[in-house]
Amino acid sequence: MNCKKCRMLIFEYRDRTLSPRQKEELDAHLAACPRCRAEFESEENLTAELPASYKAAADSLAFNPSFVRPSSEFSRTQKLRPLHWLAAGAGAAIILAVLLLGPFKPGKHGAFPSAAMEAQLSNLRSDDLADPFQDWIEKRMIITVEDKSAGTTEKYLTDREGTVRRIEERGRN
Amino acid sequence: MRDKGLGGAPAEGLPLAFAELAAEHGDRLVKAAWFLCRDREEAEDLVQETFFEAIHAAARFEGRSAPYTWLYGIMRRRFLLHCRKKRRFSRWLGLAGPSLRTSEKDESEQDDRLDPMMRAVFTLPSKHREIILLRYIEGRKIAEIAGILCISEGTVKSRLHHALRRAKTAIGLEEEAAIAPAAEKAHEL
Numbered sequence: 001m002n003c004k005k006c007r008m009l010i011f012e013y014r015d016r017t018l019s020p021r022q023k024e025e026l027d028a029h030l031a032a033c034p035r036c037r038a039e040f041e042s043e044e045n046l047t048a049e050l051p052a053s054y055k056a057a058a059d060s061l062a063f064n065p066s067f068v069r070p071s072s073e074f075s076r077t078q079k080l081r082p083l084h085w086l087a088a089g090a091g092a093a094i095i096l097a098v099l100l101l102g103p104f105k106p107g108k109h110g111a112f113p114s115a116a117m118e119a120q121l122s123n124l125r126s127d128d129l130a131d132p133f134q135d136w137i138e139k140r141m142i143i144t145v146e147d148k149s150a151g152t153t154e155k156y157l158t159d160r161e162g163t164v165r166r167i168e169e170r171g172r173n
Numbered sequence: 174m175r176d177k178g179l180g181g182a183p184a185e186g187l188p189l190a191f192a193e194l195a196a197e198h199g200d201r202l203v204k205a206a207w208f209l210c211r212d213r214e215e216a217e218d219l220v221q222e223t224f225f226e227a228i229h230a231a232a233r234f235e236g237r238s239a240p241y242t243w244l245y246g247i248m249r250r251r252f253l254l255h256c257r258k259k260r261r262f263s264r265w266l267g268l269a270g271p272s273l274r275t276s277e278k279d280e281s282e283q284d285d286r287l288d289p290m291m292r293a294v295f296t297l298p299s300k301h302r303e304i305i306l307l308r309y310i311e312g313r314k315i316a317e318i319a320g321i322l323c324i325s326e327g328t329v330k331s332r333l334h335h336a337l338r339r340a341k342t343a344i345g346l347e348e349e350a351a352i353a354p355a356a357e358k359a360h361e362l
Contacts, residue, residue, distance in 0.1 A: 007334055008327075008330045008331075008334070011308075011315050011329075011330050011333055012315060015314040015315055015316075017314070017315075017316075039337070042337060042341050043337060046305075046309050046337065046340065047309050049290060050290060050294070050305070050309045050310060051309065051310055051312075053288050053290040053291050054204075054208065054291065054310050056288065057286075057287050057288065057291045058204040058207055058208070061200070061203050061204050061207055061213060061216065062199075062200050062203065063195065063199030063200050063202065063203040063217065063220050064199075
């Protein structure tokens with residue numbers, strides 16, 4: 001038996017998993033080789049001394065089981081987990097939809113919020129319509145102008161050239 | 174070691190089996206965690222995280238190993254994860270400057286409370302400390318260690334051999350360091 005094999009078998013010697021023949025060979029080698037014997041003894045020393053040293057150093061360490069949260073909290077978070085995924089998916093879908101199809105298309109004068117503009121125009125008279133918003137108009141859209149005092153509603157169709165054409169009129173006698 | 178199952182979680186409160194496991198293995202686990210990470214607070218955090226994860230993963234426990242071994246496996250994974258995070262963090266701290274790093278003085282003050290053998294073992298890298306823990310403190314056999322660390326028995330033996338050699342050198346250095354001041358004092362007298 002050579003030293004390399006001996007040093008690998010030292011651990012199994014302690015585990016008592018060696019065959020009688022291997023044990024005999026190892027004993028013979030340890031008796032003849034001072035270096036392997038020193039290795040064997042140092043392992044023996046560590047086995048004998050380290051547990052006591054460890055025990056003394058780690059004796060004050062203790063685990064407080066009350067730190068572990070009750071299981072109900074875990075089950076709640078576990079139940080919520082699919083919802084989190086659903087919410088994240090819905091959020092991503094909304095962001096994607098806004099980016100692809102949203103009303104905020106950048107024009108040459110900035111964003112063009114058609115729905116908001118329609119609401120702003122609802123109290124204007126038809127004569128006031130063209131000038132302030134003409135520059136904003138870049139695509140075809142319908143603007144509803146409601147005159148509450150007169151009880152009339154007019155609808156205008158705009159086009160890319162900025163012209164406004166009345167297409168519907170209600171409530172006027 | 175008793176080998177208990179983990180089923181039967183009641184609706185409210187900590188599952189009974191887990192309360193028992195925490196009472197039975199919590200201390201042992203926190204000591205092992207401390208041996209691995211060398212920091213008491215970090216060890217407690219590690220064990221807490223281990224139990225959190227164990228509660229989540231209870232359904233997957235097949236009872237092929239003892240509960241402590243299973244918990245140790247979880248704790249070990251958490252520790253490796255912490256090490257990876259720390260390495261990444263220390264890289265950033267390294268960029269930020271030396272003032273943000275943990276001072277070496279604090280570490281040495283913490284080590285002063287240990288005896289020379291433990292101090293020597295604590296100078297070894299975590300890979301070697303772990304194998305020393307499993308072999309010499311927990312008294313596990315080579316085959317068991319190989320199973321826990323998911324490595325071959327040959328690798329366990331070779332790692333043990335290297336750990337032993339480094340530990341021997343470190344213990345020798347610690348003993349020399351302990352003898353030197355005493356010899357100096359004697360010389361002065």
